Amino acid sequence: MLTPAGEDADATWDTVRRGAGTAAAHDPALAGLPVDFSCRVPLGRDALDRRVGRTAWRMARNAVLAVLAAREAVHDAGLDARTWNGDRVAVVIGCGLGADAVREEQAGRLAERGADLVSALTIPQIIPNMAAGEVSIDLGARGPGLAPATACASGATAVAVARDLLVSGRCDVAVAGATEAAVTPLTVAGFWRAGALSRRTDAPAGASRPFAADRDGFVMAEGAGVLVLERAADAAARGARARALLVGCGSTSDAHHPTAPAPDGRGAEAALRAALADAGLAPHDVDHVNAHGTSTPVNDAGESALIARVLPHRPSVTAPKGVLGHGLGAAGAVEAALTVLTLQHGTVPPVANLDAPAPGFDIDCVTGKPRRQDVRVAVSHSFGFGGHNVVLALARAC
Numbered sequence: 001m002l003t004p005a006g007e008d009a010d011a012t013w014d015t016v017r018r019g020a021g022t023a024a025a026h027d028p029a030l031a032g033l034p035v036d037f038s039c040r041v042p043l044g045r046d047a048l049d050r051r052v053g054r055t056a057w058r059m060a061r062n063a064v065l066a067v068l069a070a071r072e073a074v075h076d077a078g079l080d081a082r083t084w085n086g087d088r089v090a091v092v093i094g095c096g097l098g099a100d101a102v103r104e105e106q107a108g109r110l111a112e113r114g115a116d117l118v119s120a121l122t123i124p125q126i127i128p129n130m131a132a133g134e135v136s137i138d139l140g141a142r143g144p145g146l147a148p149a150t151a152c153a154s155g156a157t158a159v160a161v162a163r164d165l166l167v168s169g170r171c172d173v174a175v176a177g178a179t180e181a182a183v184t185p186l187t188v189a190g191f192w193r194a195g196a197l198s199r200r201t202d203a204p205a206g207a208s209r210p211f212a213a214d215r216d217g218f219v220m221a222e223g224a225g226v227l228v229l230e231r232a233a234d235a236a237a238r239g240a241r242a243r244a245l246l247v248g249c250g251s252t253s254d255a256h257h258p259t260a261p262a263p264d265g266r267g268a269e270a271a272l273r274a275a276l277a278d279a280g281l282a283p284h285d286v287d288h289v290n291a292h293g294t295s296t297p298v299n300d301a302g303e304s305a306l307i308a309r310v311l312p313h314r315p316s317v318t319a320p321k322g323v324l325g326h327g328l329g330a331a332g333a334v335e336a337a338l339t340v341l342t343l344q345h346g347t348v349p350p351v352a353n354l355d356a357p358a359p360g361f362d363i364d365c366v367t368g369k370p371r372r373q374d375v376r377v378a379v380s381h382s383f384g385f386g387g388h389n390v391v392l393a394l395a396r397a398c
C-alpha cells in the first residue's frame with residue numbers, strides 16, 4: 001500500500017492504528033479553489049520515480065503508485081516475478097477516475113499552445129486500464145488483465161473479480177487492487193460543486209469525521225492498495241502463510257440515483273447479505289465492520305442504519321477514511337488490506353475525529369485508541385457513485 005498514512009503497508013497500518021487525520025492545508029495543486037486541502041501520499045514524484053526505476057518516465061502518478069504497491073504485495077506474498085509462471089498470473093487493478101492530472105494538463109496545453117505540443121503519452125497515460133497494464137508489464141504477468149471501474153467501490157470490485165478468476169481456474173495467482181491519483185483542480189471543483197466535499201478549510205486534519213454528528217463531506221485523497229490472492233490449497237502447497245482468507249463477496253446495484261445512496265439502504269444491505277451467504281456465514285458471525293464511512297451526511301446515516309439493522313449484535317466498526325481521506329477508486333482495496341491487518345493483528349483502529357457516533361447511530365464505533373479484539377470474521381463495505389455496492393467478507397487465517 002501507498003497511502004497518505006505511509007509509503008508502505010507497515011507505515012500505513014501504524015498511522016491508521018493511531019487514528020490521526022492526515023489531511024493537510026493548502027495543497028499547491030488546488031490553489032485558489034474553495035476547498036484546497038487533501039490527503040497526499042507522502043512521497044513526491046521524484047522519490048516515487050526513483051523507486052520505480054527506468055520505466056517511470058512514461059507513467060502517470062496513478063500507475064506509479066500501482067506498480068509500487070503491486071511489487072510490495074508480491075514480495076510480501078513470498079512470490080518472485082522473475083521465476084513464477086506469468087501465464088497463470090492475473091492482474092486486476094481498478095480505478096475510479098484515472099490519470100486526471102494528465103488529462104487536465106494536456107487539455108490546457110491544447111487550448112493554450114495547440115495540438116503540436118500535446119504529449120504523445122497523453123492517451124497511454126489517461127486510459128483507465130493503464131495502471132493494470134503497467135503492473136502486468138512490470139511483473140511479467142501474462143494472465144487475464146482487467147481494470148474494474150465502479151467509482152469508489154472499484155478496489156473492492158477488483159478483489160471480488162480476482163477471486164472469481166481464481167475460483168473459475170483462469171489463473172493461479174491474482175494481483176488485485178486499485179489506484180487513484182486524481183486530486184486535481186477539476187475533480188475537486190466537481191466534487192465540491194456536487195456538494196460532496198468537506199468545507200473545513202480551517203481544520204483539514206479534522207475534516208474527515210465518519211459517523212460524527214457534525215460531518216460535512218469527504219476529503220479528497222490518493223493512494224494505491226494491492227493484494228495477492230491465491231487458492232488456499234496452492235498457497236499451502238508452496239508453504240506460504242496466508243495473512244487472511246477472502247471467504248465471500250457480494251455486489252449489487254441500487255438502481256436508484258447517480259450519486260445518492262438509496263435512502264432505505266436496501267442495495268447495500270443486499271450486498272452485505274450476499275457476501276455473507278457466499279461465505280456460508282450468518283450475520284451474527286461478523287465480529288467487525290470496516291465501514292465505507294465517507295463522512296458525508298447521507299452515506300454515514302444510511303450505512304449506520306444498515307449495520308444496526310443487519311448486525312444488531314453490535315460488531316466493532318471502524319472507518320479508515322477518517323485518517324486517510326477518500327482515495328476514491330483505491331479506497332476499497334486499501335481498506336480490504338487494512339481489514340486483513342485487523343484480522344491478523346487482532347486490533348481495530350479507531351475512527352479518527354470521532355468521540356461518539358451521531359445521536360441515533362446505534363453502532364459500536366471504535367474511538368480514541370485502538371481496540372484489542374479477537375476478530376475472526378470481518379466485512380469491508382465499499383459503495384460508489386452509480387449506486388454500486390460491494391462487500392468483502394474476510395476471515396482470520398488460523
Ligand SMILES: CC(=O)SCCNC(=O)CCNC(=O)[C@H](O)C(C)(C)COP(=O)(O)OP(=O)(O)OC[C@H]1O[C@@H](n2cnc3c(N)ncnc32)[C@H](O)[C@@H]1OP(=O)(O)O
Nearest residue numbers: 152193194195196259260261294296297298299383384385
Ligand atoms: C463518494 C462515494 O464514496 S459514493 C458512495 C458513498 N456515498 C456517499 O458518500 C454519498 C455521496 N452523495 C452525496 O452526498 C449526495 O448525493 C451529493 C452531496 C453528492 C449530492 O446531493 P443531492 O442532494 O443529490 O444533490 P443536490 O440536489 O444538492 O445537487 C448538488 C448540486 O448539483 C446541482 N444539480 C443537481 N441536479 C442538476 C441537474 N440536473 N443539472 C444541473 N445541476 C444540477 C444542484 O443545483 C446543486 O448545485 P447548487 O448547490 O449550486 O444548487
